[in-house]
Amino acid sequence: MPSTLASIAELNCPLPYPAENAVLLGHGSGGKLSAELLNDVFLPALSNPALARLDDQAVVNVNQQRIAFTTDSFVVKPLFFPGGNIGSLAVHGTINDLAVGGATPLFLSAAFIVEEGYPIEDLRRIVLSMHEAAAAAGVQVVTGDTKVVERGKGDGVFITTTGIGIMPEGVEMCSDRARPGDKILLSGSIGDHGIAILAKREGIEFESAVESDSAALHTLTAAIVSCGSGVRCMRDPTRGGLSSALNEIATRSGVSMEIDERAIPVCEEVSGACELLGLDPLYVANEGKLIAIVEAESADKVLEAMRKHPLGAQAVVIGTVNSGSPSLVTMRTTLGTTRIVDMLSGDQLPRIC
Amino acid sequence: MPSTLASIAELNCPLPYPAENAVLLGHGSGGKLSAELLNDVFLPALSNPALARLDDQAVVNVNQQRIAFTTDSFVVKPLFFPGGNIGSLAVHGTINDLAVGGATPLFLSAAFIVEEGYPIEDLRRIVLSMHEAAAAAGVQVVTGDTKVVERGKGDGVFITTTGIGIMPEGVEMCSDRARPGDKILLSGSIGDHGIAILAKREGIEFESAVESDSAALHTLTAAIVSCGSGVRCMRDPTRGGLSSALNEIATRSGVSMEIDERAIPVCEEVSGACELLGLDPLYVANEGKLIAIVEAESADKVLEAMRKHPLGAQAVVIGTVNSGSPSLVTMRTTLGTTRIVDMLSGDQLPRIC
Numbered sequence: 265m266p267s268t269l270a271s272i273a274e275l276n277c278p279l280p281y282p283a284e285n286a287v288l289l290g291h292g293s294g295g296k297l298s299a300e301l302l303n304d305v306f307l308p309a310l311s312n313p314a315l316a317r318l319d320d321q322a323v324v325n326v327n328q329q330r331i332a333f334t335t336d337s338f339v340v341k342p343l344f345f346p347g348g349n350i351g352s353l354a355v356h357g358t359i360n361d362l363a364v365g366g367a368t369p370l371f372l373s374a375a376f377i378v379e380e381g382y383p384i385e386d387l388r389r390i391v392l393s394m395h396e397a398a399a400a401a402g403v404q405v406v407t408g409d410t411k412v413v414e415r416g417k418g419d420g421v422f423i424t425t426t427g428i429g430i431m432p433e434g435v436e437m438c439s440d441r442a443r444p445g446d447k448i449l450l451s452g453s454i455g456d457h458g459i460a461i462l463a464k465r466e467g468i469e470f471e472s473a474v475e476s477d478s479a480a481l482h483t484l485t486a487a488i489v490s491c492g493s494g495v496r497c498m499r500d501p502t503r504g505g506l507s508s509a510l511n512e513i514a515t516r517s518g519v520s521m522e523i524d525e526r527a528i529p530v531c532e533e534v535s536g537a538c539e540l541l542g543l544d545p546l547y548v549a550n551e552g553k554l555i556a557i558v559e560a561e562s563a564d565k566v567l568e569a570m571r572k573h574p575l576g577a578q579a580v581v582i583g584t585v586n587s588g589s590p591s592l593v594t595m596r597t598t599l600g601t602t603r604i605v606d607m608l609s610g611d612q613l614p615r616i617c
Numbered sequence: 618m619p620s621t622l623a624s625i626a627e628l629n630c631p632l633p634y635p636a637e638n639a640v641l642l643g644h645g646s647g648g649k650l651s652a653e654l655l656n657d658v659f660l661p662a663l664s665n666p667a668l669a670r671l672d673d674q675a676v677v678n679v680n681q682q683r684i685a686f687t688t689d690s691f692v693v694k695p696l697f698f699p700g701g702n703i704g705s706l707a708v709h710g711t712i713n714d715l716a717v718g719g720a721t722p723l724f725l726s727a728a729f730i731v732e733e734g735y736p737i738e739d740l741r742r743i744v745l746s747m748h749e750a751a752a753a754a755g756v757q758v759v760t761g762d763t764k765v766v767e768r769g770k771g772d773g774v775f776i777t778t779t780g781i782g783i784m785p786e787g788v789e790m791c792s793d794r795a796r797p798g799d800k801i802l803l804s805g806s807i808g809d810h811g812i813a814i815l816a817k818r819e820g821i822e823f824e825s826a827v828e829s830d831s832a833a834l835h836t837l838t839a840a841i842v843s844c845g846s847g848v849r850c851m852r853d854p855t856r857g858g859l860s861s862a863l864n865e866i867a868t869r870s871g872v873s874m875e876i877d878e879r880a881i882p883v884c885e886e887v888s889g890a891c892e893l894l895g896l897d898p899l900y901v902a903n904e905g906k907l908i909a910i911v912e913a914e915s916a917d918k919v920l921e922a923m924r925k926h927p928l929g930a931q932a933v934v935i936g937t938v939n940s941g942s943p944s945l946v947t948m949r950t951t952l953g954t955t956r957i958v959d960m961l962s963g964d965q966l967p968r969i970c
Contacts, residue, residue, distance in 0.1 A: 285738065286735065289767065305737065306763075314724075326682060326781070337730050370679060371686060375689060378640045391662040395662045404668075407688055408668070409689045409690055428781060430680060
């Protein structure tokens, strides 16, 4: 455990290069620095309407067919962890990025960057996990690529998965559609993935094991989508956690949000680990949870649909969208006070996915 | 130059781990070891009809629409080289993998794995090059992702691009369609990209600079496809060079091939550098060339169409498909002898793309 605390403390240490001109670990956190890099480097150069939506997936038109398209690189460390490995995670993650946009995932590609010397047997286990995760979800990995880099120029295996899916007719999901009065729904407990990774990485043991929640959410999202047009948008709160996902939607929609700490499920072990390590579960990554912003009249119906699904059995309403200061997310704490829930700044847990 | 020769010689040195159980640089070469890894690890686990075609792209059905889908990771070193950089290369490479399947490229995704400390200004240049290459080719980068890994766990920037395109009605291209009597067409000189990278990496200077031939081939392939059904298949001979591309087609189609060394264009500087370094231009990577297998009656028409295009001005017939020993590729040399042209074994030039 000392090494964890040390590595967290190190984030405040001076860097061996001018930080303002260099890419930092925090630029990959999914929080404030990631947003800055996107706004400073990627959007000005690549800007186009599909990219500018800033959702987890693009929706493009191919001969009058609305196709959802998304990509993610996975650099999780360690490669094998309780509840999964980089292979299953890379399949679930990309399926989920399609699913939360309302799309039906169909096909995946997988590109591997392998470090010279990596055991072929471990690579085989990873690829088998990808197959199992894809088959269980009813999608196919149809194309791929493998590159090898010298020892010390990579870190075992990196995987980039890209997914295509189809947008059902009439379904419109976008993070700019939250409106005052909407309810904020969360499908289950937060922080499991991040704490499982951290525990494995640092050799921390719990009384009962914390497992990653890594799972494919597309049948849960299909159940939500089938509740009708009252569903404004969905997000899977991965890197940057629940707080970053809510802040992104609040900013894009120009609304404020208030959530209730008592309503947010956190497993006992996760809660304990967070307290011990000085982490806030609102910022810890999830890989099998989603939030849905739903107009008030549809909230009960959507909640019921979610609870009928094994991955949404613990679903709850955690807050409300308001018309106050645009992009402000606040939380009523268990103590009855109100605090601001900002985006993650820096990187609390690097390489979590 | 000594370091080049040394690094080539080192490939024969003992490795610090049991080579038969570990991923080697050669597994990323696009040659024999790549094929072994594909057959041993990826195909058994992931096997499905789209993947089993073993072309540079998958063709999948989305609501009766034939969509081409392809992915490639780029780990080229150095990141900037004469004639391009990793950004333009990542756009061209994926456009070309769609194009040689006969598809019209439409949209790209781009996923970045950046090493902590990499200069933001250089990242900006790379992203701008991607935009310029994409805009020039009429495709859009519509979705992306950025991850950051610690210093010493990556190497500057790795980029994975994935492309989707549309297959024109009636177009069928597959590497199993070569037939005895077909002609083998090559769009221009070989070896430019590999030698440009190697020269930059090793600080070798030529009288006139060798530039990478990196270019988007989709308008050239469209001109070829428009010649009709006599076009059996196309390939862009990247990693593993011309020899590996021909061997793949010969194996998949169960045919032999004979090419003529005198017909294969090689620039003077490339030829000189290869001689000096003990490299064979048949194994050196290209990023803006293609081969087309065409039935004999259509060869003149296709050749004419290629020569009208700036990227095919030097197009030539380099050989013939025969019915002899399946998968055997031979070459009549300038000396009048015949030699076997095998797939690349090992890795003559790692991290060329």
